[in-house]
Amino acid sequence: MTPSVLLGATLVAASVVSAALALQESTGAPAPRAPARATEVAQVLDRREADFFEDEPGGRAVAALEARLEREGPRTWLRLRASPVGPRVTPPAGALGIGGSNRLSAQEIAAIVAGKRMEILAQGPAGRARGSVRLGERCEVRERRLHADGRVTHEEPADDPPAREACFEVALEGPGLHAVEVLVDGEVRVRARCRVAPEGGRILLLEGLGAHDGERP
C-alpha cells in the first residue's frame, strides 16, 4: 500500500531534477523574486488541468490541478493552483462526503501552506528560479447531513479557517524549455514542463505525482 496525497509524506528522496536544481542553486545567480500576485492583466498563453491521484490501485483524484502559462509585459509566468474542489475530486471514503471535493485534502492544503512546507522551483535556459506560494481562493467543501426525517442536505461548511486553494507562481525566464516542480517537504508532488517562445508558449506536461512517483526518471 503506497498511498499518496498532495501534502503527504516527507522522507522520500527528491527527484533527479530537484537535485540538479539544488546543485545549481549553490552556484547560480539569485532567482528573481515572484510577485505575490499579478499586478497587470495577464495574457494567457496556455492552460492545462490535471487531477492529483493517490497512487494506490484504482487511485482516487484527491485534488484538482490547474496550470496557466501567462505573459505580463516582458515576463512569462507559470501559475499553478491545487484545489480540494474539482469535478473529478473524490471525497473521503464513506457516505458523507460529496463528489467534487475532499475535506481532508482541504485540511492538508491549509496546514501545509500555513507551515510553509511547499515551494515551487523552475529550471530553464537562464538558470534556476524559485517562485512563491500562497493561499488562494476560498472553496466550498460541503458534506452531507442526514436528518431524522430522512432528508439529506448539503451543509455549508462552518470551517474556520475556510478551505482554500494553494496557489503557486514562478517566472520562466527566457525562451526555451522550463522544468517546474512543486515540492512538499522536499518531495516532488507536481511536475510541469513548459516551452516558452517570444511569440507564445505551451504547457507540455502537467502531472501530480504520488509519493513514489517522484523517483521516476
Place this chain on the structure above:
Amino acid sequence: MRRLHCLALGFALTLGGALSLRADEPAAPPALVDPVDGARWRARDAEGRWALYLAKIAPQPGPLTTPWIEFLERQGDWQQLEWVAMATNSSQATGVLAKLKSPVWVRCCVWCLRAKDSHAFTSAKQQLLARPDIVRGWFALHPEAATGAAQELLHELNALGSGRDMRVAKLLAPPHDPQVLLAALVPPPKLVEFGARTRAEPGVTYVHQVERALAILEHSDLRGEPWAGRLAALLQHGSPAVRRAAALTAAGRPWRELPVSRLLARVDAADERPDVRSAAVLALSRHQPTSAYLRVLGVALDPTHPSFTAAVSRLADSDSGFLLEAWATLDAAPAGPEGVAFLRTARERLAARLVGRPEEDHAAWVQARLALAAEACLSGAAIAATLIPWTMHALAAQRTLPLVRQALKAAAESFAGGDWTTDAAHAAALTESGRAFARDVLRGEAPAAK
C-alpha cells in the same frame, strides 16, 4: 495473562492521565477556550467523556473536532484522543498523541496505518518514521503487529537503521487486537442510550459504544469475515440508531461485502425510520452491484419516497448522464421549495461534472452503462423503458470515438456479469445481456429486450 496485562496497562494509563492532569492544570493559554469545563470533564469516566464529546461536536463534526482535540491535548486525555484518531482518522489526533509521548501513540499510529484514506495513513506513517528507534523497539516486542502496511513500514525502518530504544518501547501499550477493540460490533439485544449519565454502569452496553466501533471499522481496512457478517447483522438490530450507523458504515465497504438484500429491505420497509431508510440508500448508491444501484435510481425518480434527497445527492456524484434527462421528466415534483431547489442544484452539479469529459472517461463508462441496462432489462423494472433506450442512444452517439469503440468491442466479447453481482446465476444472465447490448450498439441496431 494478556487480559491481566491489558488491565494493568489500563490502570497505568489512567493513573498516568490523572497525574498528567494535575501537573498540567491551569496550563491552558488565555486565547484557548475549553469547549467544556475541565472539572466537569474530569468528573466523567471514559464513556461519559466520549458521550459528551459526541454531543458537543454533533452540530458540526468536522470543524468542531479541532478545538476538541486541542482541549484533549490540554487535558492530557490520551484515551479519548486515541478514540478520536481511530474513529475519525484524524491526523491531528495522532500527531498530538505522538507529541505528548503518550503510552498509546505507537499502537494508535500503527492502527491508523490501516486507514482507508491516505491522508490519515500518511500522517501516521510520518509520526512513526520520525522516531525510528522507539518504533523498531516496539515492533521487536510485538512482532505480531508487523502485518500489512505495518510490515512495509518496518521494512522501511529497518532499511534506515537498526537502533532500538527498548527502554522507551517497553513503556508503550501493546498493539490493538481488532477482536477486542471492536467487540461492541456484537452487542447484546438491549442497548441503552447514554443520555445524561456521566459514568457507565457495569454490565450495560450503550448505543454509542457500537457506533464508535462502527466508526473505527469504517475508517479501517479490515475486510471480509467476521466483519462483513457482523455489519450485516447490525442492520437488523433492534436499535434504529445502530441500524442507521451500520448502513452508513456499509457505504464505505467493498461492494462484494455489501449486504444488499438487508439494505434493500431497509429502503423498502415503510415502517422503518426515514433516516435509516436513507442511510441504506446512501450505502446502496454505487454502480456495483447493479441491482442495488437500480433500486436507488428508482428512489431518485420518486419524489414521494422519504429517501429521495439521499438518492439524488449520491447519484449526482456517480450518474453518467441518464438522470439529467430523467429528472427533467419527473411525474411528480419534490415536496416544497427546498426539495425543488435541492433537485435543481443536484442537476447543475451533475451537469458540471459531466461537461467536457475526455474520451477516456466515456470509454470507461461503457461497462457500467451496459451493466445497468442489462440489469434493468433482466429485472423488468419500470425504469427499463427509459434507461435502456437512453443507454443505447448514448453509446451509439459515441461509438465512432476510437476508445469508446474499443471498449464496446471488448464488452461484446468479454463483458463479465460477475463484475456487477455476486450471484453466479445472475452474473451469467448479465453477461449474456450485456454482451448482446454491446453487439447491438456496434451494429447500430435499435434497442430491443434481451
